[in-house]
Every structure is written in structure tokens, then in C-alpha cells.
Amino acid sequence: MRALVVEDDPLVGDAVRRALTAGGYAADHVVSAEAAKSALHAENFDLLIVDVGLPKEDGMQFVRGLRARGKIVPVLMLTARDGLSDRVTALDLGADDYLTKPFQVPELLARCRALIRRANSVANPLITFGGLQFDLARKEATANGQKLDVTHREWSILECLVLNAGHIVSKEKLLSSIASFDDDISPNAVEVYVSRLRTKLGQAALIRAVRGMGYRIDEITAK
Amino acid sequence: MKSPPSERARSIRRRLFALLLVPSVLVLAAGTLSDYFTAVTPFREAYDQSLIDGALAVAANVRMDANNKATLTLPPEAVAILRADSSDAIYYRVSDSTGALIAGDADLPEAPRSGTNPSRADARYLDEPIRVVSYRTYTNAGLLTISVAETTHKRDDVRTHILSSSLAVDFMELGLVLALIGVGARLALSPLREVQEQIGQRSARDLAPLPLDRVPVEIRSIVETLNRLFNTVSESASAQRRFLESAAHQLRTPLTGIQAQLELLVADEADHSKQQRLTFILDAARRLTHTTQQLLTLARSDEAANLRWDLADVSLPLIVENIVADRVAAADRAGVDLGAEIYPACVKGVGWLLNEAVGNLANNAIAHSPAGAQVTVRCGVQRGAPFVEVTDSGVGIPAEERDRVLERFVRGSNARGAGSGLGLAIVSEVAQLHGATIDIATGPDGKGTSVRLRFPVLSAPLQPAYASIASTSFADAQRL
Numbered sequence: 092m093r094a095l096v097v098e099d100d101p102l103v104g105d106a107v108r109r110a111l112t113a114g115g116y117a118a119d120h121v122v123s124a125e126a127a128k129s130a131l132h133a134e135n136f137d138l139l140i141v142d143v144g145l146p147k148e149d150g151m152q153f154v155r156g157l158r159a160r161g162k163i164v165p166v167l168m169l170t171a172r173d174g175l176s177d178r179v180t181a182l183d184l185g186a187d188d189y190l191t192k193p194f195q196v197p198e199l200l201a202r203c204r205a206l207i208r209r210a211n212s213v214a215n216p217l218i219t220f221g222g223l224q225f226d227l228a229r230k231e232a233t234a235n236g237q238k239l240d241v242t243h244r245e246w247s248i249l250e251c252l253v254l255n256a257g258h259i260v261s262k263e264k265l266l267s268s269i270a271s272f273d274d275d276i277s278p279n280a281v282e283v284y285v286s287r288l289r290t291k292l293g294q295a296a297l298i299r300a301v302r303g304m305g306y307r308i309d310e311i312t313a314k
Numbered sequence: 315m316k317s318p319p320s321e322r323a324r325s326i327r328r329r330l331f332a333l334l335l336v337p338s339v340l341v342l343a344a345g346t347l348s349d350y351f352t353a354v355t356p357f358r359e360a361y362d363q364s365l366i367d368g369a370l371a372v373a374a375n376v377r378m379d380a381n382n383k384a385t386l387t388l389p390p391e392a393v394a395i396l397r398a399d400s401s402d403a404i405y406y407r408v409s410d411s412t413g414a415l416i417a418g419d420a421d422l423p424e425a426p427r428s429g430t431n432p433s434r435a436d437a438r439y440l441d442e443p444i445r446v447v448s449y450r451t452y453t454n455a456g457l458l459t460i461s462v463a464e465t466t467h468k469r470d471d472v473r474t475h476i477l478s479s480s481l482a483v484d485f486m487e488l489g490l491v492l493a494l495i496g497v498g499a500r501l502a503l504s505p506l507r508e509v510q511e512q513i514g515q516r517s518a519r520d521l522a523p524l525p526l527d528r529v530p531v532e533i534r535s536i537v538e539t540l541n542r543l544f545n546t547v548s549e550s551a552s553a554q555r556r557f558l559e560s561a562a563h564q565l566r567t568p569l570t571g572i573q574a575q576l577e578l579l580v581a582d583e584a585d586h587s588k589q590q591r592l593t594f595i596l597d598a599a600r601r602l603t604h605t606t607q608q609l610l611t612l613a614r615s616d617e618a619a620n621l622r623w624d625l626a627d628v629s630l631p632l633i634v635e636n637i638v639a640d641r642v643a644a645a646d647r648a649g650v651d652l653g654a655e656i657y658p659a660c661v662k663g664v665g666w667l668l669n670e671a672v673g674n675l676a677n678n679a680i681a682h683s684p685a686g687a688q689v690t691v692r693c694g695v696q697r698g699a700p701f702v703e704v705t706d707s708g709v710g711i712p713a714e715e716r717d718r719v720l721e722r723f724v725r726g727s728n729a730r731g732a733g734s735g736l737g738l739a740i741v742s743e744v745a746q747l748h749g750a751t752i753d754i755a756t757g758p759d760g761k762g763t764s765v766r767l768r769f770p771v772l773s774a775p776l777q778p779a780y781a782s783i784a785s786t787s788f789a790d791a792q793r794l
Contacts, residue, residue: 302653
């Protein structure tokens, strides 16, 4: 996996590059949008990490230009600015995710993994999440090497959670992912499927309920 | 804007009134006098003329006897007619060239000679003021002086009448003039009052220039100076705001770098003792980052309070979702069950400040709750008033400390761990900026704390542009 870090601050840029390298990526670091463009011209990257506050052309403009040229590479934006509106703007402009400084390295890596998983879910149907391996095309999964025996609905919910890993997925959204199987379905059904999934996943991954908001799947990291 | 008027506070209206009062009184007094004399003269002439007529009538009845001695041959009826007057006593006297009495009242004084004949004079007779007319005529008996006089009762009455009626009219005029001056001064100064009210009604944060179109020319320069001042304040405030924004950015970036580098170093370091030292530095960097963030937020919310920041419609559900989503991992590490209860609610405010404030409440709740406790972030509308609330089942804040914990650098007596003591001060500032009240109460089930921000009732309910981060942000990227 190749990642490009576009960050004008040498300390932050270097830290992100090192973090990505430690996370198993081949990472490069450039300090301007211009340099990023030539790097993108020369090579293919699987992930871009772009600071909003770049000199000259800022990160937002850069990403907009990128999307205008039809590049679909996943982009994670970093910003030192406050505010919710920047987050919305960044996502509207075509960024895939957004992280506010200061961030913690594990959070950064988790977001990167989630972006790559989602981007690859079409082209490359084989994805890994913690102790889980998915074959999205054949709708099969293994948990710590054991084949996971799940129903269609459980699969849909698990897929939805994994492709949005790192984020809370609302109950409504999970419900709509299974609604096509049976239009007359009760919201409580989600709880039932999640509960069954938890049992089946065992120690391979953790589905956490966030009261009032939905569910989030997390990799179980050894402490 | 209001200050109690000092004893000798300068008032343009009072001054105008005083300045116009004296000349008006003088002009009216002069008018009264001229009216009086104008009216009195014809009366005096008329009365004098009747005295002259009397004198001539008496003169016509002076006869010369054989010795050329003058005698008055006035029959008693004629004397009665002469003396007949309802209000005044009439006197007459005929004397010869030596002044010896020929007929009439003996001691009646004569009018001294003057350019006219008959001559007139004011005199006294029998202790009363009189008007006397003396007619001098040459006869065979030599110079005869015929004087006719009357007391001045009639004349006094007329004079009094004229004086009193002209005074009455003039006093009425004076009253009217004063009233007109008063009303005029008030009307003339009303543009001034308008400007005063306009300034008085402004909020202290309002730095928009005052409109100049209805300002009278006399105070235009004052208002223009005020506007220049507003402009200067507003410019320096936005410079301050830009400075703080830039400071936030400038401080946050290197701190992020330091923190991230330290995290990597801690993870890489094989030497346990070095790793421990790096961990200490990392913790310090995190505290530094946190305090910097808090101080900048506080400074900027101060700044926001001083200025009228553009308040936008802020969706409370969006904020609650954002806060809960960002803290799931932290809550997990603390073993705290973090949740949300979200009902539609929208306020006028500054989004990122509300996010910081509620975020601080959530951080406090998580930090001060034991493992297994519940922390819930709620928003909604109660009796028309939007609210956002964080409840926990943690250690709680003793009732007597609840007001003080909102102050800067004050921490509750049972606060746990390290903290700057700025979190609740930020909440308090942000609440103030949004006109919200902070209710600190004991949490549900009598445990922990519940902190609620109650916003003012919205006059016109806003339709929240309710976009849920958890459910929609990634909808576009989703290919399911």
C-alpha cells in the first residue's frame, strides 16, 4: 500500500509518514500541493493524507482539483482549524474523512485502514479487519481462521459495520441495509442480529453499542 | 448608557429656554408700557378737554362792572352743572393779575404758565391729587386766570383699567410664548433625542455604524466620530480574532507534531526506562496541548462575547453526535458507558464554541465517572427552550461548590486526575455568549452530576438542517 502525506509542517509530516510506515504502508512525504501533484503524476497511491493549511494552494482546493480530474484515491484531511463546518466542507469537497489536530497515532492509522478497506471493497473483494477476513464477492468470512456461519441479514450488518469501521453506524442505516430482504421489519431486529453477530465473532472483533446513536465495530487490539 | 443627571448637568433645552426667556420678558414689558401710554394719552386729552371747556365756560361768564372790576356772573344752576360729576370733585377759581380771588375755591392752585393757553398741570388740593387747567385772558380788568380742576378718580380708574387689562393680555402672551419656546425647544431637539435613543438601544457588542441620514448637521460630526470609533474598535477586534485564530493554528500544529513523534518514539523504544521517560514527556505534551486548546478557546469565547459574532443556526444533534463519536474510545478506556439521547433542537450560536463547551462537559463526565458508570449526552427542546445536557453517575459536585466550579482555574474538591480547571469556565463563557443558563444538579438516581445548558426560547422555531454525522456523512462514499 502506498500512501502520500501532503503536510507543510516538517514535524507533523514526518510523524505521519513514520506512523504510516510503522503501520505497514510505503509512505512518502511532500510539503506542498504542487509537489503532491507531480508525485501523483509520477506514481499511483492508494491513500492521500492532506493537510488543509498548505501554503499557496490549500488542501481544500487541492482535493477539489483532484476530484475534478477524476481521481478517486481515498483522501484523509488533517486540519488545525476548529469547527464542524470545516469537516462538512472537507467532506463536501470530496475528502473521505477528516481528522482534527491534535490527533493520536492509533486513531490516524485506524482511519487510514478504514479508508483503504472501503476504497478496495469494489476492486478487491478480499479485505481484512482485525481477526476477520472477508470475501465480499462470495459473501464469506473467517474469524481467526474459522469460517463464520452467518445469515444474509447478519452478513449485511457486518459488512455495513466493517466498511464504516471507526465510525458509528446508526440503527436506521443498519436497518435499511437489511430492509430489502423483508420490508416489514422492526427496528429491534437490528439489536437481535447484532447480538447474534457478537456471539459468532467471539474475539475476532468487537461490536460496540453507543446508546442513542448506533453501533461501531472495532478491532480488538492486544494490550 | 444612562447616568444620573448631576445637579448642574448641562441641558441644551434648559439653556435655550433661559436664553429666550429674558429677552421675551423684556420685549413683552416694553410692549405693555407702549400699549399703556398709547391707550392712556387719548383719555387724558379727552378729560383735559372737558376741563378746558369748563374753564372757557367760566371765562365766558366773567363780566366787567363799571369800575372795570371783574365779577363772575355764574348762576347757581350753572355752577351745579359745572360741578356735576359722579366720581370726581370739580373745583374752580377765578383770580386777577395779583392772584387775588375773584370767585370760586380760594386755595385752588393754578397751573403754571406754559407754552399753551390754557396750561395744564398735576397738583394737590385738599390732600388729593388733582388735574388743573388754567386759562389766562386779558380783559379791561387786566389779566384774569380762570382755573378749573378735578380730582383724578376717573383718570385713575381708567389708567388702572387700561394697565390691568394690558397686563393681563401681556401675561397671557408671555405664557403662550414660554409654552411655544418649550415645545419648540423639544421639537427642535428631537433629532438629538432620536440619536440618543438609537445609541441607548444598541447592545454593547453592536459595532455597526450609526445611520447618518436622519442625523441633524449640528451633531453629524459627533456621530461621524462615533462611527469612526466603532470602526476602529471593530477592526481591532477582528484583528484580535484573526490573531487568536492564527495563534490556535500556529500552536496546534507543532504540538500535534511533538505529540505524534513522542507517541511513535514511545512505541519504538525498547529500553524500558527510556520508554517510561518518553511516556512522561508525552503525557506532559498532551496536557500542554489540552491547556493550550482550553486557553485559546477561552480567549476566543471572550472575544466572541465582546463582538457580535455571526450567530448561525446550529444543530444540537449534530454537536451531540460529534462529541459522542469522538469520545467512544476514551469512554471505552475508562470503562464508561457513553451514550446519547438525541431529539431535534436548533439554536442560534457559534458551532465550534458549543462543540468545545459540550465537549468539555462530556470530558469531565467521563473523567469523573468510575468504571461501569453511565454518561449520557442529551439534546432536545423543553417548554420551547432548546437544551443540551450531560449527565453522569460519577463522583458529583458538592452543592455548595456548584457556582464556584464555573470560575477559571477552580476545580471541584473531589475532582480526579489532572485538569486545568478551565473546562467549566469555558462552558460558562460559551453559555453566556449564547444567553443560555447553566443548571448544575445531582444526576439521575441521586448520583453523579447533571449539567444542562438551557438556551433562550426561540421566537420563530428554526427548522434544523439536521444532518447526522453517524448516519449520513459517509453515505456518498458508501457503495452498499
